[in-house]
Amino acid sequence: MKTDKKTAVALYYYMLRIRMIEEKIAQLYAEQQMRCPVHLCIGQEAIAVGVCANLLKKDYLLSNHRSHGHYLAKGGNLKQMLAEIYGKQTGCSRGKGGSMHLVDLQAGILGTTPIVAGIIPVATGVAFGTQMKKKDNVTAVFFGDAATEEGVFFESLNFASLKKLPILFVCENNFFSVYSPLAVRQPKERNNLALAQALGIKADKGDGNNVLEVYALAKKAVAAIRKGKGPYFLEFDTYRWREHCGPNFDNDLGYRTEKDFLEWKKRCPLDSFEGKLVRGNILNSLEINEFKQDIRFEIDQAVSFAKHSPYPQSREMLSDIYAD
């Protein structure tokens, strides 16, 4: 698969941007001003970027608790995201949602929620709604390996196939649900591709740490969906570097080994792709440093915006319970 230089550089840039933002959050978290859970996606950036590079602004995205990468890759507003994590009035959910409830309607991000798999039928309904309204938006939904164990995963795939809905299901398999490994949750014979295919849904699997592979598979899938061929299921293996929830590393807990972690770290989606681009003379270190400088500047501005934004008034606690 050949990807043009411009796309390749963009894929790198957006992965780098997500990595730097997540690391900034990890760094600032200790200040105790981001007073909500954060589920960082460091190590998993390639899936968000590779998939979203195939989506248009008008396309919809819904996701789970580990959604910073998806939100940013789809074009979600960084200032509003950070302000939301800081619980500020200027946050994307006006301080009522936090890191787990991101939204940016301008970017087609209709919401992220942390109930495992709970977002999958909602996304399926978005695709159903666009179909009923005869719109041509594609809907993409991200979820983890554990979500495929929930009943609504099956229910949603069944309905999406029944109605040939324009939806892309993306499973990010990072092998753990919090600290519970796949081995205690799924029989080793289990094959999600076969499950999807048994329901009449096209399915592919790829290396979630290889952004070009993700990009290529998603491109094929989104093209098929746009042609009206119905839903598509993609599964990518990847690895979460930091703790399940929070800014630190948690390999010391013993639920996974340091050796495994280091193995996966060697397969860093960002570093490996950077090496490829440099070796291929597509990018040089000067350009990379410029990228980093630009992103750092953007992040500093966003952090400043978030920190200096006002908190919501206490009476706002009781607003937005009902819509007018």
Add this chain to the structure above:
Amino acid sequence: MQDDRSVYIMGLGVTDPKGVFGTTVGLEKKFGSKRVLDMPVAENGMTGIAIGSALVGMRPILTHQRIDFMLLSLDQIINNAAKWHYMFGGKMKIPIVIRLLVGRGWGQGPQHSQSLQALFAHIPGLKVVMPATPYDAKGLLVSAIEDNNPVIFIEHRWLHNTLGNVPSEKYRIPLGKAKVVKEGKDLTIVSSSYTTLEAIKVAELLKKYGINIEVIDLRTIKPLDIDTIEKSIKKTGRLIVVDSAWGSFGVAAEILAQIAERAYHLLKSAPQRITFPDAPTPTGWALSNHYYPQIQDIVNSVRKMLKLNQQNQKHPGVVAGIPLDVPDATFKGPF
């Protein structure tokens, strides 16, 4: 559905020949199979799908033939529908109506006749509607469909057999407003859905004995119209709440608590609840006959509160030749 193309109705049996006890018969022919559709037996997933469609401008009506079936979808209702508007800072809305039918009698039993209004009323973000009359059913349903929030619309199965004047034109009955259906000065009975019919009968019966009961039909459980209830108690000083559900932690308990908090000084005697016993509904008619409070129980409660002579006629299961597990004498079962 005629006025708004984004309204669609979905549920098991919506398009089958019986059309959810006749309530959806003919709709598919009129509005097409894209807007009137049956669905997979996947209550939770389909509720999420209805919610998702609402995010892009649809106004779904989801129908369940028994309230008990929809318990599978509590995750989507409570975690998503009820909170979406709030947790995303008011940026989106979920205009969805969930019609739930409550069974009663003819052996509906533990998993076909639960009354769960209190469960939904407990959740911020939901509205809960329980019509009592055919006229109200239409007006409240129109308001529910036009409302921009998730509305739980609970229909008592026995009310499907009642008759009443229903204008053919569209009209609305506002959500959150109770109705004084009988005026009286001696005692207030607050009721909803089927119990409103019972309360009216009690009021009519006792009027012959010179007792004037004020009957308030809640119509909407949530938001609760406590002002109308308080206003009535200012006049009567006495309160009985009849709720077709379990007593503990229920709607009747909530009304008593709110009145105790804000109008304790108006009460001439301790308020009373008339509810189901705290037990699942038994199936066999010998047991279920004694499960549901009867008109006589309400009468006895009124007499006790007014310190009148007790008339404790405990029904043996058949009153005036009609078994208590059917809505009326013409009913031959099954539901």
